[in-house]
Amino acid sequence: MKIYLKIWRQDSLATAGEMVVYQLDEVSSDMSFLEMLDLLNESLIQKSERVIEFDHDCREGICGQCGVMINGRAHGPLAHTTTCQLHMRSFKDGDTIHIEPFRAAAFPVVRDLKINRHSLDKIIQSGGFISASSGEAPEANGLLISHPVAEAAFDAGSCIGCGACVATCKNSSADLFTSAKITQFALLPQGNIERTERVLAMVDQMDAEGFGHCTNTEACEVECPQEISVLHIARMNYEYSKALLLKRN
Amino acid sequence: MLDSKIPDGPLADKWDNYKEHVKLVNPGNRKKLDVIVVGTGLAGASCAASLAELGYNVKSFCFQDSPRRAHSVAAQGGVNAAKNYKNDGDSVFRMFSDTIKGGDFRSREANVYRLAECSANLIDQAVAQGVPFAREYGGYLNNRSFGGVQVSRTFYARGQTGQQLLLGAYQALMRQVGSGKVKAYTRHEMLELVVIDGKAKGIITRDLVTGEIERHAANAVVLGTGGYGKVYYLSTLAMGCNSSAIWRAHKKGAYMSGVSWIQFHPTCLPQSGEHQSKLTLMSESLRNDGRIWVPLKPHDDRKAIDIPEAERDYYLERRYPTFGNLAPRDIASRAAKERIDAGCGVGVMKNAVFLDFSKAIKEQGQEKIKEKYSNLFKIYDKINAVNAYEEPMLISPAAHFTMGGLWVDYELMTTIPGLFALGEANFADHGANRLGANSLLQASVDGYFIAPYSIPNYLAGELKAEKITTDHPAFAEAEKTVREQLRNFLTINGRLSADHFHKKLGQLLYNGCGLARSKESLTKTIAEITALRTQFYQDLKITGDEKVNSELEKAGRVADYFDLGLLMCDDALSREESCGAHFREEYQTPDGEALRNDKDYCYVSAWEWKGELEPHELHKEPLVFENVSLTVRSYK
Ligand SMILES: Cc1cc2nc3c(=O)[nH]c(=O)nc-3n(C[C@H](O)[C@H](O)[C@H](O)COP(=O)(O)OP(=O)(O)OC[C@H]3O[C@@H](n4cnc5c(N)ncnc54)[C@H](O)[C@@H]3O)c2cc1C
Ligand code: FES
Numbered sequence: 001m002k003i004y005l006k007i008w009r010q011d012s013l014a015t016a017g018e019m020v021v022y023q024l025d026e027v028s029s030d031m032s033f034l035e036m037l038d039l040l041n042e043s044l045i046q047k048s049e050r051v052i053e054f055d056h057d058c059r060e061g062i063c064g065q066c067g068v069m070i071n072g073r074a075h076g077p078l079a080h081t082t083t084c085q086l087h088m089r090s091f092k093d094g095d096t097i098h099i100e101p102f103r104a105a106a107f108p109v110v111r112d113l114k115i116n117r118h119s120l121d122k123i124i125q126s127g128g129f130i131s132a133s134s135g136e137a138p139e140a141n142g143l144l145i146s147h148p149v150a151e152a153a154f155d156a157g158s159c160i161g162c163g164a165c166v167a168t169c170k171n172s173s174a175d176l177f178t179s180a181k182i183t184q185f186a187l188l189p190q191g192n193i194e195r196t197e198r199v200l201a202m203v204d205q206m207d208a209e210g211f212g213h214c215t216n217t218e219a220c221e222v223e224c225p226q227e228i229s230v231l232h233i234a235r236m237n238y239e240y241s242k243a244l245l246l247k248r249n
Numbered sequence: 250m251l252d253s254k255i256p257d258g259p260l261a262d263k264w265d266n267y268k269e270h271v272k273l274v275n276p277g278n279r280k281k282l283d284v285i286v287v288g289t290g291l292a293g294a295s296c297a298a299s300l301a302e303l304g305y306n307v308k309s310f311c312f313q314d315s316p317r318r319a320h321s322v323a324a325q326g327g328v329n330a331a332k333n334y335k336n337d338g339d340s341v342f343r344m345f346s347d348t349i350k351g352g353d354f355r356s357r358e359a360n361v362y363r364l365a366e367c368s369a370n371l372i373d374q375a376v377a378q379g380v381p382f383a384r385e386y387g388g389y390l391n392n393r394s395f396g397g398v399q400v401s402r403t404f405y406a407r408g409q410t411g412q413q414l415l416l417g418a419y420q421a422l423m424r425q426v427g428s429g430k431v432k433a434y435t436r437h438e439m440l441e442l443v444v445i446d447g448k449a450k451g452i453i454t455r456d457l458v459t460g461e462i463e464r465h466a467a468n469a470v471v472l473g474t475g476g477y478g479k480v481y482y483l484s485t486l487a488m489g490c491n492s493s494a495i496w497r498a499h500k501k502g503a504y505m506s507g508v509s510w511i512q513f514h515p516t517c518l519p520q521s522g523e524h525q526s527k528l529t530l531m532s533e534s535l536r537n538d539g540r541i542w543v544p545l546k547p548h549d550d551r552k553a554i555d556i557p558e559a560e561r562d563y564y565l566e567r568r569y570p571t572f573g574n575l576a577p578r579d580i581a582s583r584a585a586k587e588r589i590d591a592g593c594g595v596g597v598m599k600n601a602v603f604l605d606f607s608k609a610i611k612e613q614g615q616e617k618i619k620e621k622y623s624n625l626f627k628i629y630d631k632i633n634a635v636n637a638y639e640e641p642m643l644i645s646p647a648a649h650f651t652m653g654g655l656w657v658d659y660e661l662m663t664t665i666p667g668l669f670a671l672g673e674a675n676f677a678d679h680g681a682n683r684l685g686a687n688s689l690l691q692a693s694v695d696g697y698f699i700a701p702y703s704i705p706n707y708l709a710g711e712l713k714a715e716k717i718t719t720d721h722p723a724f725a726e727a728e729k730t731v732r733e734q735l736r737n738f739l740t741i742n743g744r745l746s747a748d749h750f751h752k753k754l755g756q757l758l759y760n761g762c763g764l765a766r767s768k769e770s771l772t773k774t775i776a777e778i779t780a781l782r783t784q785f786y787q788d789l790k791i792t793g794d795e796k797v798n799s800e801l802e803k804a805g806r807v808a809d810y811f812d813l814g815l816l817m818c819d820d821a822l823s824r825e826e827s828c829g830a831h832f833r834e835e836y837q838t839p840d841g842e843a844l845r846n847d848k849d850y851c852y853v854s855a856w857e858w859k860g861e862l863e864p865h866e867l868h869k870e871p872l873v874f875e876n877v878s879l880t881v882r883s884y885k
Contacts, residue, residue: 048791057487065316111797125427129420134299137377144388154381
């Protein structure tokens with residue numbers, strides 16, 4: 001099929017970017033979206049042009065490295081699907097596809113569609129862990145965790161850190177990302193001890209990185225490849241208020 | 250002479266003996282010692298975090314935009330540990346002997362025993378970090394069985410075992426970054442190892458954002474840079490997985506072992522066209538309930554449901570009645586290839602076999618199957634737009650795991666003092682074939698439990714050594730090599746992209762040095778690769794500049810793959826036997842099983858680099874088996 005593309009090109013953060021028009025005449029519907037970009041890049045090389053830079057690695061929806069806005073939607077038209085798992089059969093012959101980077105103040109553009117999501121690492125550094133140094137651990141079955149609790153913690157812990165929640169949010173909020181980690185550990189007995197410090201530090205870091213605030217539009221949940229629930233945000237707010245109270249007392 | 254430094258004493262006491270006698274570094278002195286850890290997968294992240302916890306200064310490197318994205322995330326199936334929670338007769342010794350046998354007796358007893366011995370601790374460590382392994386209703390940890398063994402020793406976290414284990418290690422690493430003990434360098438690629446007076450003293454990296462070439466000095470360098478299955482282009486690895494870190498270390502004197510031993514995973518999604526960039530793995534656990542078959546007659550174009558039971562060939566059940574569909578990976582993959590080559594393959598490119606759940610659905614009900622595999626069926630549907638509850642999946646073998654890598658001794662040190670290799674980057678525990686769910690374990694055990702003893706044992710001797718800075722001429726020289734290579738790629742100005750060469754190389758290797766190889770195929774492949782390599786240096790085309798440039802990154806990786814590919818063929822050619830993943834067509838039994846030759850080949854090949862396009866020199870580490878007897882691996 002024939003596909004028309006309008007793709008964001010930007011040399012670096014310091015320079016202005018623009019949408020550039022391309023055309024591909026022979027796109028197969030079995031191709032993945034990223035393989036379509038490979039094809040385009042191959043044609044740019046033939047024309048001696050610089051290729052379009054985009055992020056990707058595993059190409060199977062688990063590493064969280066890929067992610068672009070496709071026709072205005074984070075990761076494209078399918079709900080709960082990463083960019084790399086999107087296939088061209090989701091488009092029709094003659095379609096025009098707009099491709100832009102994930103946009104947020106906390107995700108500066110590196111080049112073209114590549115962005116820097118270091119801010120998410122910084123949130124984890126501030127408290128997104130259980131302090132258990134190597135060698136300290138007790139016998140694993142010494143700690144019983146009921147099946148439903150383990151499963152609920154897992155639902156929260158399955159985040160792949162792609163940043164689609166931020167990109168799709170009109171406030172560029174990282175609440176879904178941060179709350180998922182906070183919930184995972186708040187539910188588990190191992191995470192209980194550091195619960196208060198964790199939520200305070202992570203929420204503060206989120207603000208410091210320049211992410212916006214959540215206004216409950218719930219757009220993030222729709223795009224999240226792991227279907228992480230916005231209810232975690234409510235839980236984070238509860239944990240945060242409780243922690244503040246505890247700290248004051 | 251290769252010295253594997255295996256500690257004295259009975260097998261079960263070796264690791265304790267070692268730990269009791271290692272040199273220690275006084276806590277006050279540790280902050281004077283710097284360690285570079287390249288890689289943030291399970292091996293690298295766990296090692297970097299553990300060393301920082303001990304008080305060493307650590308610099309951590311990865312090429313992705315975050316340490317959490319290392320390809321360990323992709324592991325679905327599980328991680329093994331000899332906990333014997335199922336009371337089904339598992340033990341450290343049994344796990345050891347399963348692993349030795351699974352590796353077709355081409356690994357070192359002492360290393361494998363230690364892997365099994367430390368396995369239980371890994372589960373404890375992961376649970377303490379909050380890794381959400383599957384649990385039973387009573388709250389205890391759950392297990393399942395995995396290909397090639399008869400006990401249930403596999404711990405799992407839905408289809409995300411690797412992701413969850415890596416998050417545990419990543420979070421431990423982030424904790425140390427937050428506390429300032431580790432400095433993290435993301436989007437950095439290691440392009441040279443710096444060796445001074447025979448010891449590893451630093452690396453040269455390229456910042457993949459600014460293009461800057463940087464020098465980093467340290468008292469020891471650790472490579473946890475993963476596997477190189479991507480050499481075949483089509484594989485289950487990530488697009489960025491590479492051999493460059495280990496290969497450049499190899500060119501500086503670190504020997505490579507088991508180079509051609511690459512596991513092809515039997516349950517991957519087949520290639521569907523020329524555009525294909527990777528092959529997605531479907532978890533091996535599917536083989537617990539799925540039955541594998543092809544049409545009995547070659548070139549049968551009917552749809553699966555139209556082929557009556559009597560005209561189906563359940564070839565694994567036929568050839569291996571005891572293990573059936575759960576036969577180990579190398580055997581299952583080769584059996585698939587045998588049928589595909591015989592013209593019985595299915596799918597558009599006739600390169601696949603069926604994985605059929607109809608019997609399991611009939612017996613257990615669709616709900617039960619859904620409960621076990623819904624995420625996998627969903628992935629399958631996403632990629633192929635096919636509902637596998639209604640028609641069988643199409644699967645095919647794909648390059649997956651590299652048993653080969655840098656030769657290491659018992660301390661995980663390469664032949665360059667001060668250079669350590671961990672995880673999939675080394676050749677150690679898996680012999681000629683890795684058992685499923687043993688490699689997440691190996692990467693983790695290397696990083697959490699072994700390196701924190703063996704690296705300080707080396708560092709203790711570094712305290713008195715002269716402090717090296719990046720002003721040393723060896724750094725300047727290594728930097729020059731890197732700059733020249735990059736400039737060369739940018740100025741060849743030929744016609745063809747790096748991917749073009751990578752795909753061609755992959756195809757050559759798959760045909761000549763893949764699931765099966767022969768003297769004839771290998772000799773032919775060496776000639777073909779050599780010619781393609783020459784063309785690469787004349788006809789490569791890299792556009793763009795020296796800053797962010799994914800094409801420039803690819804060029805360096807493909808250049809190394811050419812040299813690696815040649816060594817893979819030499820390695821396979823030199824071993825005139827079949828063992829594990831290495832199946833030489835000349836060496837098989839009348840019914841097509843691998844024919845090992847313990848009399849002449851019971852050793853590990855360790856290859857020494859002798860210069861550009863020069864033949865490598867072969868060194869041999871004899872393998873001695875005192876605790877298991879060398880038997881013929883049979884899964885019939
Ligand atoms: C699809 C798939 C499924 C699997 N399933 C299982 C399973 O169920 N059970 C199991 O036990 N094993 C499984 N494995 C194998 C297992 O996941 C790997 O062997 C293991 O995770 C490797 O870990 P690692 O730390 O050695 O390497 P990786 O996790 O690959 O990490 C490599 C690191 O090195 C860095 N790096 C590489 N080169 C450079 C360079 N030149 N410069 C800077 N940094 C560099 C990367 O950025 C990355 O951080 C699976 C593998 C795959 C591909
Ligand atoms: S490339 Fe890894 S999630 Fe898309």
